[in-house]
Amino acid sequence: MLQLVVCIKQVPMVTELPWDEKSGTLRRDLAPGMMNPACKHALEAALQIKEKYSAHITVITMGPPAAKEVLYEALAMGADSTILICDKIFAGSDTYATSWILAQAIKKTVCQCRFDSLRRVHLGQRDGAGGAATGGENECAGGGLCGKN
Helix, strand or coil: CEEEEEECCEEECHHHCCEECCCCEECCCCCCEEECHHHHHHHHHHHHHHHHHCEEEEEEEECCHHHHHHHHHHHHHCCCEEEEECCHHHCCCCHHHHHHHHHHHHHHHCCCCEECEEEEEEECCCCCCEEEEEECCEECCCCCCCCCC
16 A cells, blocks of 8 residues: 655634734734645645555654644545654754654654655745645654644
């Protein structure tokens, strides 16, 4: 059976962005979250593969406890399992650190030896950094940071 991994990101709803007038910064703790639309497209593509080839889909995200909401949404859409990486030490991670943490978690929890497809879409909301990567038939090493939810 194919093993698919989809990395998703919770982002604040752009229609309800509360700003702190004193500091001039976004109050993410007050903004309701949603699944990044580009990540939803990646999950939908994985679901199409699952329907056609009988695959198992694991969805992974890194964020605060509230990020579990996008994992519930992924399960409702048809994902088979989810992983939430949540620790205050990861707060403020840049794209390189986030990618490394996600890779380590995937290596430890999903791909005991290999995976068939990795779908990752990251479109930064604040800094505009982003990219997309796909891979297949990749060997995975040990190590990692989190467990399955």
